[in-house]
Each structure stands twice: as structure tokens, then as C-alpha cells.
Amino acid sequence: MDHKNLYQEVILDHNKKPRNWGRLTDASHRAEGLNPLCGDHIWLSVKVDDGKLGNISFEGESCAICKASSSMMTTNVKGKSVEEAEQLIREFRDMATGKLDTGSEPNHLGRLSVFAGVRDLPSRVKCAILPWHTLHAALNAESTVSTEGDRDPVGATER
Amino acid sequence: MSSSSSVLKAAHPVAAIDVERIRADFPILNVKVNGKPLAYLDNAASSQMPQPVIDRFVRYQTAEHANIHRGVHYLSEVATAAYEAARVRIQRFINAREAREIVYTRGTTTSINLVMHGYGRQFIGRDDEIIVSQLEHHSNIVPWQMLCEEKGARLRVIPCNDAGELLLEEYAKLFNSHTKLVAVTHVSNALGTINPIKEMVATAHQQGVPVLVDGAQAVPHMKVDVQDLDCDFYAFSGHKMCGPTGIGVLYAKASLLEKMKPFEGGGDMIVSVTFEKTAYNVIPHKFEAGTPPIAAAICLGATIDYLESVGMDGIAAHEQDLLAYANDAFAEELKDVRIVGTAAHKAGVLSFAVKGVHPHDVGTILNEQGVAVRTGHHCAQPVMQRFGIPATARASFYLYNTLAEIDALVAGIHKVRKIFG
Numbered sequence: 001m002d003h004k005n006l007y008q009e010v011i012l013d014h015n016k017k018p019r020n021w022g023r024l025t026d027a028s029h030r031a032e033g034l035n036p037l038c039g040d041h042i043w044l045s046v047k048v049d050d051g052k053l054g055n056i057s058f059e060g061e062s063c064a065i066c067k068a069s070s071s072m073m074t075t076n077v078k079g080k081s082v083e084e085a086e087q088l089i090r091e092f093r094d095m096a097t098g099k100l101d102t103g104s105e106p107n108h109l110g111r112l113s114v115f116a117g118v119r120d121l122p123s124r125v126k127c128a129i130l131p132w133h134t135l136h137a138a139l140n141a142e143s144t145v146s147t148e149g150d151r152d153p154v155g156a157t158e159r
Numbered sequence: 160m161s162s163s164s165s166v167l168k169a170a171h172p173v174a175a176i177d178v179e180r181i182r183a184d185f186p187i188l189n190v191k192v193n194g195k196p197l198a199y200l201d202n203a204a205s206s207q208m209p210q211p212v213i214d215r216f217v218r219y220q221t222a223e224h225a226n227i228h229r230g231v232h233y234l235s236e237v238a239t240a241a242y243e244a245a246r247v248r249i250q251r252f253i254n255a256r257e258a259r260e261i262v263y264t265r266g267t268t269t270s271i272n273l274v275m276h277g278y279g280r281q282f283i284g285r286d287d288e289i290i291v292s293q294l295e296h297h298s299n300i301v302p303w304q305m306l307c308e309e310k311g312a313r314l315r316v317i318p319c320n321d322a323g324e325l326l327l328e329e330y331a332k333l334f335n336s337h338t339k340l341v342a343v344t345h346v347s348n349a350l351g352t353i354n355p356i357k358e359m360v361a362t363a364h365q366q367g368v369p370v371l372v373d374g375a376q377a378v379p380h381m382k383v384d385v386q387d388l389d390c391d392f393y394a395f396s397g398h399k400m401c402g403p404t405g406i407g408v409l410y411a412k413a414s415l416l417e418k419m420k421p422f423e424g425g426g427d428m429i430v431s432v433t434f435e436k437t438a439y440n441v442i443p444h445k446f447e448a449g450t451p452p453i454a455a456a457i458c459l460g461a462t463i464d465y466l467e468s469v470g471m472d473g474i475a476a477h478e479q480d481l482l483a484y485a486n487d488a489f490a491e492e493l494k495d496v497r498i499v500g501t502a503a504h505k506a507g508v509l510s511f512a513v514k515g516v517h518p519h520d521v522g523t524i525l526n527e528q529g530v531a532v533r534t535g536h537h538c539a540q541p542v543m544q545r546f547g548i549p550a551t552a553r554a555s556f557y558l559y560n561t562l563a564e565i566d567a568l569v570a571g572i573h574k575v576r577k578i579f580g
Contacts, residue, residue, distance in 0.1 A: 006523070007520075015579075037535060038518075038535055038550065039536060061549055062517065063518075065519075124523060
């Protein structure tokens with residue numbers, strides 16, 4: 001696979017200038033996401049009001065794929081209902097693990113389909129999925145997720 | 160940082176190895192990655208196997224296989240003889256005094272765990288102390304932590320300086336009447352630092368403390384003489400020295416092996432069994448319960464034949480040339496790339512951090528250029544913590560690597576910087 005498929009302009013841009021960077025002081029839900037194998041480590045905070053995701057922020061240390069995925073996730077889920085966010089989480093996971101072809105099957109991912117290229121890089125799937133794991137954990141009142149072992153809530157290690 | 164490779168070459172008193180001829184022995188080096196020639200620079204993780212060793216495996220499975228140390232039939236005797244001949248081969252390679260001081264294990268990790276269970280649990284107790292170093296691989300930390308937890312003992316850590324060299328004055332100060340063992344790596348897998356093991360063993364022995372050496376990154380790359388080092392335990396793996404996975408070695412002085420309890424129980428490690436009492440076999444068989452990886456052990460012997468036919472001094476010199484060339488290239492062309500681990504005495508390992516780019520992104524982009532490096536914490540998180548970084552990219556060299564492959568690495572890093580501009 002050529003890097004042009006993965007390290008696209010939009011991913012590089014979000015890596016360089018992550019949106020919604022920081023921590024909310026008035027968050028209703030928080031979670032920490034950790035990918036022990038490569039050291040991706042993010043903190044996510046989100047304010048859920050009346051079943052809708054309001055402000056959402058993240059910060060941490062991670063590779064470009066994880067940071068861009070986090071950044072684009074925050075811009076995409078802001079204003080959506082919890083159910084819509086959970087649907088995006090499922091679709092993103094399925095795309096990254098090769099179960100959803102965004103080109104031919106209906107989905108709500110839009111620009112997020114730039115991450116489809118990770119399906120060819122099994123070692124990087126977890127980098128892209130980590131923020132989505134973490135959002136799922138936050139919305140379900142789990143404080144920490146890890147992409148290793150039993151605590152892999154969306155099954156990214158199946159491959 | 161270092162003198163140029165040509166100067167170093169002239170300074171070596173050993174004959175240069177013929178890399179092109181060596182490369183012809185390694186069929187896997189012909190693999191193409193993303194349509195590009197493979198530059199395999201991940202040898203500290205695992206190395207590739209030459210055709211003579213592959214052939215030895217085929218010959219064993221084709222004409223020699225049976226279980227060992229039992230059965231009086233022809234194949235069992237052939238297999239047993241080959242298995243024990245490989246042990247003698249290993250003994251001579253590291254200059255152990257006797258073949259019974261060579262215990263086959265699954266690899267370095269199992270060797271260290273064997274010492275933890277067989278020696279540590281018997282001779283280390285409450286309030287005792289085990290000295291490890293800042294540079295250890297997790298496999299030379301975690302077993303000792305487990306022992307400490309079980310027994311109420313403590314770990315003490317030899318610190319290192321900013322170059323990644325152990326501070327020997329601090330090491331000497333760690334000893335006290337509670338010190339029961341030193342467990343230290345010969346060569347750091349993450350940084351390449353070659354530790355002064357002989358001197359460190361002497362320091363420990365002055366205090367009457369035995370020393371275990373993790374030699375996983377040393378035996379493949381330099382002549383190791385366990386009698387000269389005078390270490391008490393020495394552990395290494397087959398697959399990092401062009402041999403198979405699933406086989407490793409624990410060297411231990413016979414007097415220690417005699418005192419130690421078996422690690423695993425089962426067949427082959429006994430002389431007699433009744434429900435009342437079992438009598439253990441003699442060393443080293445006491446530590447080799449069950450059917451071992453016979454083919455892998457025999458292939459490890461063939462691997463040593465291969466490495467010695469090339470010459471360990473020539474291999475070490477070649478790796479120093481590659482390291483010097485890489486150091487120069489990084490210093491001239493990649494000034495903002497930080498080299499992590501700059502010890503004066505260093506093996507062919509180059510850990511580096513590209514400013515503003517996570518090592519995993521570096522690794523993915525290098526892979527697209529056919530360049531295989533390791534990225535991450537290298538199972539040495541305390542090393543990463545010491546240098547204040549989560550991870551590095553690491554290129555590690557072996558006998559079949561070329562200057563052109565280092566050029567490919569450097570070009571790949573230029574590409575990384577261009578993409579992340």
C-alpha cells in the first residue's frame with residue numbers, strides 16, 4: 001500500500017492541528033484510552049446533555065493516525081445523539097477492520113472514510129480505533145480502555 | 160560521533176566479510192516489500208536463517224527424527240547423538256567448561272525464568288535484594304519482580320547516564336549484606352550499549368554475589384567466553400543468531416545447576432519415579448522435562464557452524480562499520496533526528512526519534528519503502544522512561560546488511576520528514 005492511501009492531506013492536517021484539543025472542566029463523561037503496544041495514550045472528555053453530545057475534547061500522546069482519528073471523531077460526533085455516536089463507532093470499527101466497504105455499502109462515515117486504508121495495516125488498526133473505543137467507554141461509564149486483551153470492547157484484535 | 164567507515168575498516172585487524180556471498184545464503188532477503196527490495200533492519204527482534212541451517216532442518220526431519228534419550232532403535236540413537244552433539248557445539252562456542260553446563264530452553268525468557276524458579280525461589284528470601292539495571296528488557300525485570308512479590312524481596316536498579324551507559328560507581332554502592340543476585344544485560348536491546356560485564360561480575364563476586372547475564376543481544380554479534388566473563392548464569396536465544404525460534408540456552412556453572420531445583424517436572428528429567436519419591440536426573444537433563452524442540456536444538460548447532468564459518472570477529476567488525484556509516488549519515492543528513500543511546504561501546508543498534516513524528520508513523524512509512532525496523536518501547540519501558548520518550552524507531556544490523564540498506568533507511572527518513580513537513 002502506498003502511503004498516499006493512509007497519510008492523506010486531511011489526516012496530516014488533523015495531526016498537525018488537532019481540533020477540540022484539551023480537557024473539559026464540565027464534562028459529564030470521561031475515559032482514558034491506552035494502546036500499550038505502541039504507547040498511544042489519550043484522555044477524552046465529553047458533555048452529554050439531553051441525550052446529545054455537546055462539547056467534546058481530547059488530549060494525549062499518540063501517533064498521527066490516532067491523533068487525526070481522535071480529532072476527526074470529535075468534530076464528527078459533536079451535536080449527535082448518543083445512539084448516532086454509537087452507530088458511528090460501530091461503522092468506524094467495521095471499516096477499519098475490513099468488514100465495511102465504505103465505497104459500496106451504506107454508512108454515515110463521510111470524510112472519516114479516509115481511514116479505510118488502515119485495514120491493510122493490521123498493526124495500525126488499533127491506532128485508528130483507539131479514540132472510538134475510548135468514546136464508547138466514556139459513554140458507557142467505563143473509565144479506562146486498553147486495546148489489549150479482555151478489555152478490547154469493540155473486538156479490534158479479532159484479526 | 161564516530162569516524163568514517165573507511166577509517167574504521169582500515170583499523171580492523173580482522174578480514175572483512177564478503178557480504179554479497181553471505182547474502183546469497185539467505186533466501187528470505189530476496190523478498191520484495193511493496194515492490195521494493197527488502198532492507199531487513201530488525202535483527203535485534205529476530206534474525207533470518209541461512210540455507211545451510213534450513214537444509215539441516217530438512218535433513219533431520221527427512222532422515223533422522225525420533226524421540227531422544229529413550230528407545231534403542233536406530234533413529235532414536237541418531238537423533239540423540241545429533242541433539243547432544245549440538246550441546247557440545249554450543250558449549251565450545253561460548254567456551255563453557257563442560258557440556259552439562261548447557262541447558263536447552265525455549266529461549267532467553269525461559270532461561271531467566273528457569274533461574275528465577277530453580278535458584279531464586281530457593282536462595283532468595285524476605286528482605287533480600289536483587290540488582291538489575293535501567294537497561295533491562297522486560298524479561299530480565301518481570302521474573303525478578305514476581306520473585307520479589309512472592310518472597311518479600313526488593314529490586315535495586317543500576318542507573319545509566321544520558322548516553323545509556325551504566326554508572327558503575329552507583330552499581331558498586333548498591334551492594335549490601337542483603338544482595339543475593341545481579342541480573343544484567345550484556346547488550347541493551349533498545350540502545351545497543353555493551354555493558355562491561357567482566358568488570359561487573361568481578362564487582363559482584365567480591366561481595367560473594369552471583370551474576371546472571373542476559374546475552375540475547377550479545378551472543379549473535381560477538382565472541383562470548385563465559386569462563387573469561389566468569390558469570391554464573393548466561394542466557395541467550397537461537398532465533399536472534401540466525402537459528403530457529405523455540406530454542407534457547409541457559410549456561411550455568413555446574414556447581415550452581417547441581418544446587419538448583421528443577422523448573423518443570425515430567426519425563427526425561429528423572430532417573431526413577433514411584434508414588435513415594437522421584438529421583439531427578441543429572442544435570443543438564445534435570446532441567447529438560449518433556450520432549451524438547453529436538454530439530455531446533457540440532458539446527459542451533461548448525462547455526463553456530465555457519466556463524467563460525469563466517470567468523471564472529473568479522474561479523475562484529477562488519478556491524479561496527481555499518482553503525483559508523485549510519486552514525487555519519489544521520490549526523491550529516493538528519494541533524495534533527497535524535498539518536499537515543501550513544502554509548503562509547505555500542506553494538507549495531509540505532510534507536511532514533513524523528514522530531515514531531517511518532518515512531519509508528521515512521522515505521523509504517525519506512526515499510527512502504529521496503530525498510531523493516533522495529534518501532535515501540537522494545538519491551539524496555541524503563542529505558543524509554545529514562546529518556547523521557549514513549550517509544551523509538553530502531554534499526555539493528557547483522558552480518559547480511561549492507562551500506563545500501565542504510566542508504567535506504569536514510570532516504571526513507573527523508574521521506575517521513577517530507578510527508579510530515
